[in-house]
Amino acid sequence: MLTERQVLILESIIRFYTETGHPVGSKTLMNELSLPFSSATIRNEMSRLEELGFIEKTHSSSGRIPSVKGYRFYVDYLISPEQLPAQEVAKIRSAFGPRYHELDEIVSQSANILSELTNYTAILLGPKMQENKLTGFRLVPLSEHQAMAILVTDQAHVENRTFTIPPGMKLADLETIVKIFNDQLIGLPLTEVFKKINVEIPQILARHLHTDSDLFVDVFGNIITHTIRERFYVGGKMNLLNFSEFQDIEKFKSIYSLMDEGNNLRTLISRKSDGIHVKIGQELNNDLFSDFSLITATYQVVGHGEGMIALLGPTSMPYSKMLGLVDTFRNELADKVSDYYRFLEE
Amino acid sequence: MLTERQVLILESIIRFYTETGHPVGSKTLMNELSLPFSSATIRNEMSRLEELGFIEKTHSSSGRIPSVKGYRFYVDYLISPEQLPAQEVAKIRSAFGPRYHELDEIVSQSANILSELTNYTAILLGPKMQENKLTGFRLVPLSEHQAMAILVTDQAHVENRTFTIPPGMKLADLETIVKIFNDQLIGLPLTEVFKKINVEIPQILARHLHTDSDLFVDVFGNIITHTIRERFYVGGKMNLLNFSEFQDIEKFKSIYSLMDEGNNLRTLISRKSDGIHVKIGQELNNDLFSDFSLITATYQVVGHGEGMIALLGPTSMPYSKMLGLVDTFRNELADKVSDYYRFLEE
């Protein structure tokens, strides 16, 4: 195990490196942080810390930087989330609007707020939809040739799609279709709805209708797919340029397009257990992100499932501060989402 | 006026510079492009061309590059749009989907197609909405506390917004409100609707309703604003990194956020006359874009107004080819949009 002095030195190295970004050597450590040992002693200890894998050199005569193992130890045993100053908390609260009409607005704005607060990249996920239950389909005729299909779930999620009505289809037909959809599907979880819509529904429709009804299966199937698919909201993509080693423009582009497409983000963020987790560098299992760390946290909305927050920054981030911030933020966000639902149920 | 030989030399300089990106000198010009004059003669002519402002040096002993005036002359008098190979045209056609349900889908996908085709950044604008006439508001109750407001225009544009119904408001009230909106507003151009909604409507509502109706004025006002606002679709933002002098990361960020916000793009693109226009470097009147050129073109959709295409690339782009491409593209896009409307009116 590490001696107390070794821990102190490791901590100092991480502190210094996080602040300056430069590898740090024995003399600097002694002078700048006025550790009460000689540089030679520190050198010996550093040598030991390197053997143990907590720090490493960038080249044979350079100062040391923390290794993943070093950060890991630091995060797991040496720090605790820093309390956010009241003033910062107020800033978060006032960044949210007073009132939202859709859940997605809250989540997507959260991504922006969090990224601005940290200057890193924020990735947000709303409470998951898969288990929402269908409360109804609506089909609203808009003009002679247009109609809107609307899906509503028991979690107040609304999804809609405008489409063109095939010539020859009558209003009565539309009503029949909606009735069939609703009779068969209301109350089922969306995953079930999705299955049924692709298997049973087409058969039932064929029995009751003479016109071609593929279009409707398509449209409604489409809405369901859209609803079920996890939507990642990414804020501060451009912040990547601040902390990524921006020399490598190609790497930046790869990361950017990963963020932009959104669905591939699952590879990065696994929806596992509760609480706050930190993944450092290679722990992310993705070469692109070997210089990044990711803080992930869930937020609980009682009665409405849980969502996810993630913060992507450089491995050399101020973990203590960021952990505190994410923790506070998830509570604020949970409150905001609760408010939203409460207002709906009032 | 320029002599024929001077024109030939200017043209050669532009060709060479566009291909290689390097300033070009007299000897290179003579060798590489085998002009039938000696380097000394070319030197003299270049000197003259520089005096006249068509070309310039990057430093005292460097080769020459075309100036804005040089490009201007080249674009205006020396080239004509290049015919796009049939194979490329086919590529454009197949890049579009077979069938669209919303106009915005066509336009936004166009932005992607065009940017991929050129490796530049494409900016698209759909036919303008301001003169669309309102054909109806709908208010669809979704659950006890939610409703959707829908706007439909005579150009088949649909815009919608979900909102929460204030507690205590009854279904009958909603119906009254929608009736008033429709009685007052149907058939008016959206700009008119916008004005009335902010002035007369609140008064009328107050006369007929006891509950607070600000929310509805808000919601519908909001939808109108959204509909009227020009939406710029930008494709290939990341391509900026290919041709912008990517040394300057801050500049890139500025441009990116300009593109991202969208509404500021009006400063760059003026919706003026028909046809295809080229703006080169400083002609864009924006320091950020001094190394860029912008090709703008309108596309006509008979009976449904006109839209806009713009292509942003480096000043040293192959104008002839790009002009041809933009010209072809705008025809294809116009066709696609016409198809969309035709299907609706069938």
Added chain:
DNA sequence: TGTTAGCACTCGATGTTGTTAAGTGCTAAA
């Protein structure tokens, strides 16, 4: 036995210098 001073060594960063290639303008001859 743990701590420290001293020293030779390493390596990236930075600066200096020289060389080369591609260009220019100018002059004088064809």
Added chain:
DNA sequence: TTTAGCACTTAACAACATCGAGTGCTAACA
């Protein structure tokens, strides 16, 4: 009017020296 020739300029590049911050190791010290 055109061209050959020449002196001059500049960016780009490579080779080289210098410097600063670091290391490991050894020997002396408390």
